[in-house]
Amino acid sequence: MSIDIDPLCDAAGLTVTDHIENTQFELYTDRRVVPRPSPEADHYFPVDASVTVETGCIKIPRVAQVTARDADGTLLARGDDFSMPDGEYYVSIDPAPTKLYLDFSAEFSATADRETTRIEFENPTVISLGFRSLHQAPAGTITTPTDPESLMQAVSLLGSALQTTSPERSFPTLRGHPPLIEPGDEFRIPERVDPPDSGVRIVVPPEYRSLYPVVPLAYYFAAEVVPGSPARIEGDGWEHSLEPDLERRAAEVLRQSFHFDCIARTEGFYPVDLHEREATDIDLDWGALYDAPLAERLGEYLAVPFERVEPELPQWTLTTDVRPDPDNIESIPFVAAELSIVRSPETVTPASATADDGLGFFRAPSPEPADLVRGGADASTRGADVPTDRGAALDSAEFVQPEGVDTVEHAWVGDGVPLDANKATLDAYRRRLETGAVEQSRISVLVVCNDEQMAEEDEVSELYGLRDMVQFDIDVKHNLTRAEMRETLASDVDFLHYIGHVDDRGMQCSDDHLDLTQEDLEVGVSAFLLNACQSYGQGEALVHRGSRGGIVTLSDVANSPATKLGRIIARLMNSGFNLRTALHVAKRELITGHQYIVVGDGGATICQSRSGSAVVVTLSRNRDDSWNVLTDVFPNGAYGLGSLTTANLGSTQSNYYLPSLMTVDDVSSSNLREFLELEVLPIFVDGELYWSDTFTID
Structure with missing residues (x-):
């Protein structure tokens, strides 16, 4: 089993260890509990491990959002301060180092302060706790000859990992890991590799230096990749040129479409207050776009000139240079999984030792x-x-x-x-x-x-x-x-x-x-x-x-x-x-x-940060002794591109998607002090590095 659930030795509660993602966290109860295994199938959402405990309270040591659904899965409430009458509920708590679900029948309340989130019951209640690792494994391995046209067929199958073609696939947990690719004499597709018909087609010349830069697009759009010229993306009744400079244009398409998907998904199952939606200057019918098929939605996105949307885009996290060599084909599913911008340099500049x-x-x-x-x-x-x-x-x-x-x-x-x-x-x-x-x-x-x-x-x-x-x-x-x-x-x-x-x-x-x-x-x-x-x-x-x-x-x-x-x-x-x-x-x-x-693997970690993502704070002090706080939040581990984050700072309530750069001005010293006490963070002041557990505000 990838997840172990054990009683705490020195407190009332459980230790949850995910051996796949190398993460560990504790949740607390109001009394000592002994977890008893329970059927994973009893949960509304899929889980890797399930236990039953009896308690009057579940508390996790982080600020999180609680989502409550009824027995049919209908969304009833979302937030960190609400109460529900007696009934049967499926509750999720996010973020947590694993997916965390609660299944119970009782009246309950959800509350949060600046450090903890609580689910409290009027009386001790039997609760089934479900945990799912955020790890996602490929469905299989595609075998392909290494010539560019055969490889195009393999790349066309990467989108089979998507768990939805809706804008929600901008969440990392709904993208899935693309199938692997290995060289072989014949083209073979595993049974479980079956991409959706997204209606998107990418046309590029049959050469590695043109194919590799569109790999993340083929994955994210579940697109068919075919040989041809000039390089372009096609949908029903529209096309978008990738000329000139295919690498740059492909990067622009990835950044722009991902940004718009993160905005459009607020019309669906996750109607959060999103900063990027509040700040955008692009006037699109987000509700209609959410309901539109992927190809139609993408065509509407790309009808907006990149120059208009570029000023509001966050700095992308990763660029990967993949040399245009058939020896590198086995790496491209991993590059796609990171939604990295891809370049494929034909020539390499030697680094002189002079x-x-x-x-x-x-x-x-x-x-x-x-x-x-x-x-x-x-x-x-x-x-x-x-x-x-x-x-x-x-x-x-x-x-x-x-x-x-x-x-x-x-x-x-x-x-x-x-x-x-x-x-x-x-x-x-x-x-x-x-x-x-x-x-x-x-x-x-x-x-x-x-x-x-x-x-x-x-x-x-x-x-x-x-x-x-x-x-x-x-x-x-x-x-x-x-x-x-x-x-x-x-x-x-x-x-x-x-x-x-x-x-x-x-x-x-x-x-x-x-x-x-x-x-x-x-x-x-x-x-x-x-x-x-x-x-x-x-x-x-x-x-x-x-x-x-x-x-x-x-x-x-x-x-x-x-x-x-x-x-x-x-x-x-x-x-x-x-x-x-x-x-x-x-x-x-x-x-x-x-x-x-x-x-x-540059994405390797030894543990997970308390907030899930990697956070770097830059501070500047104003003349009135207030502070301007700039917070860089980087995708990290399971909290990949598209995850939601927020700054627990003063009156700031909006969510941001990762990667994000959150700026809050005129923060009082007391609010800043509370913020820095939430987690040990690197802080830059006047270009010099400090740490939040030793930095003195006064």
Whole structure:
């Protein structure tokens, strides 16, 4: 079973652990309860696990929205302050780290304050609690020859994962993961892969560089992709050109249609107050569009010039460069699932190792006196038989310089080591789908310091585990031998934070070096930070051998800034950020952050943030001592593109869809203080990074 439900040891309530998504949360009751398994089929919505308890109250430690339906599924009430008479109800509470449903017959009330949401009953009531993992697995694997026209047929099937063609598919839980694709001699389709007839057709030349950029459109529109020219999107009675600059035009279509779907869905099952609807200057009949077939709706959307809607669009989260190579076809369902903007560069700019390139990635840093460089033992500690001039861990010819992006994050699929982008790998993408059993319900973090002169950074162990309602096991080890390091890498650890030296011989251990690129070893570590010089090769080897992903360096790094970055990454990972977003935030604080990249799955997390998404706050103080609060909310884990969020700040009531940039001006110090007490958040003031649990407003 992917979800475990256990009684709390030190309080009245339950611990719910989702081993697929690596999330854990607690819900509380007014008395000790012993969960008894109950039939999953008894719930109105599908669930993965169900238990029955008797209690007078259910409380979750977060602000959430409660939705009540009757026995027929009719929506009766939604909000965080209402009461219902005696009756049979299906109730959902959202957001929570898993889908959470309650089935009971009783009178009840729903209330919320700034920290908790409660369902309370007049008398103790028998309640069936249902939980569904937010994980979504592909329905099967499409086998296809790798020529562009055959691949077009496979891409045309990606939309089979959509659970609806209504605007509600802009919610991540209603999109589903596209079927996988693998090369083969013959075209074969699994039985369960059956796309809806959306009436949308995408016409592009039969070549990889034209096909890859429309992959997310084919998925989101459940569109048929066919060869032809000029590139365009067609519906019944309309067409929309993707010329000139197919990559740019495809990105515009994705952003514009997704934005309009998020607005139109407020006419359906989820009639929330949405900021983007209140703020739009586009006058469309949203009710009629909600009821229209997908192709007709899309035609109306695209009749609006992109230039009109562009000013109100949020900054998109991810751009993925997929090299136009048939070797990359197995990665495209994962790229589609992220609704990433896709580019397919035919040519690659090599990153020069010359001193005048302005990049600084291949030059050793200029450390302060007595500062260490993490590329090998310090000169004063080297033995006479150890050469002082070690070679680079990577040949500079392997590095490439992708074009810049307008999105928050950037990934690269294909040959070469990208500067300032996530080197995504098929191994890591596939590992997202693994659902192996987990024996314990705690988040495990291991800090390894293999150089006592860097011991200052091993204090990061104090930064992991600074969370309410999440249980961490944190261990620190020093000066491991090769054998001990091999054993450590094989252990079932959620996050490895390595502090030490790396060079072309591998990871320095107390007795020798361990080269992960050459050694045949078992890897159980899920995610990692290798905070050492030129650790890319060792990190890539960890991903190939079993890890989901990690943060590595492309060049030598000086000890002091590396220590600072290590502490920032520790706090961000502890706060539930994924690898890519954590490094994005760290780069805002440290220019040396550009010496680091993510290898593998940049979306990997070790735990979930209290609010579900990744939140970064920027503050500016006004002359009257009020504050302007700018809140960046990034998609993260199960809370993907299209999820709803709101700022629990003063009188702000509107919802926003992710990704979002929420601005609230003239916030009083008291309201801001209450807001920052809700969750440990990174805060930028005058370009400097602080943390909400230590930041002083006065």
